[in-house]
Amino acid sequence: MDCGTVINPNLARVQTEGGLVQGIGMAMYEDIIYGENGRDFTNSLMQYKIPTRLDMGNIDVAFESSYEPTGPFGAKSIGEIVINTPAPAICNAISNAVGVRIRELPATPVKVLKGIMENSNN
Numbered sequence: 277m278d279c280g281t282v283i284n285p286n287l288a289r290v291q292t293e294g295g296l297v298q299g300i301g302m303a304m305y306e307d308i309i310y311g312e313n314g315r316d317f318t319n320s321l322m323q324y325k326i327p328t329r330l331d332m333g334n335i336d337v338a339f340e341s342s343y344e345p346t347g348p349f350g351a352k353s354i355g356e357i358v359i360n361t362p363a364p365a366i367c368n369a370i371s372n373a374v375g376v377r378i379r380e381l382p383a384t385p386v387k388v389l390k391g392i393m394e395n396s397n398n
Contacts, residue, residue, distance in 0.1 A: 277357070278340040281350035285339070288354060292337045295358030301327045303363035304382050 282288050305325045309317045318324040343350040367378045376391030 277337060277354070278342055278352065279354045279357075280342055280344035280347050280352035282339050282341065283349055283351050288339065289337045291354050292358050293335045295355055296335055296362060297327055297329075297332050299359045299362030300332070300366070301325075302359070302381060303366045304384070307382050307384075 277288075277292055279288060279292075305327055307318065308324070311317055342352075344352045347353075363381055363383075367383055370383060370388055371377050374388065374392055375395055376388050378387055378391070380387070
C-alpha cells in the first residue's frame with residue numbers, strides 16, 4: 277500500500293483493513309432491492325448484507341514508503357484506494373477462473389452461475 281509517508285502506522289493499518297472490507301462488501305455482498313412499487317426490500321441489516329470480521333479473516337497490510345510533496349508531511353490518501361480496488365480485482369479473478377465477466381455489482385454466485393450457463397449455451 278503506497279500512502280506516501282505513513283504518519284500514524286496503526287491508524288493507517290486499520291483504515292486500510294476497514295476500507296478493504298468495505299470494498300469487498302460492495303463487490304460481493306451489498307445490494308439494494310426494490311419492489312415493483314418502488315419499496316425498498318433491503319431496509320434493515322437483516323436484508324442488506326455486509327461482511328463481518330468473521331467473514332474476512334486476517335488481512336495483512338504492508339506499506340510502501342514514498343514522499344508526496346503536495347500532501348501534508350508527505351502523506352497521500354488511503355480511503356479511495358482501498359475501497360475502490362477490491363471490486364475490479366474480484367471481478368477479474370472471476371473472469372480468469374470461469375470466463376464470466378461480471379459488470380454489475382455485487383458479484384454473486386447466482387450471477388456467476390448464470391454467466392457460466394449463458395457461455396455454455398453459446
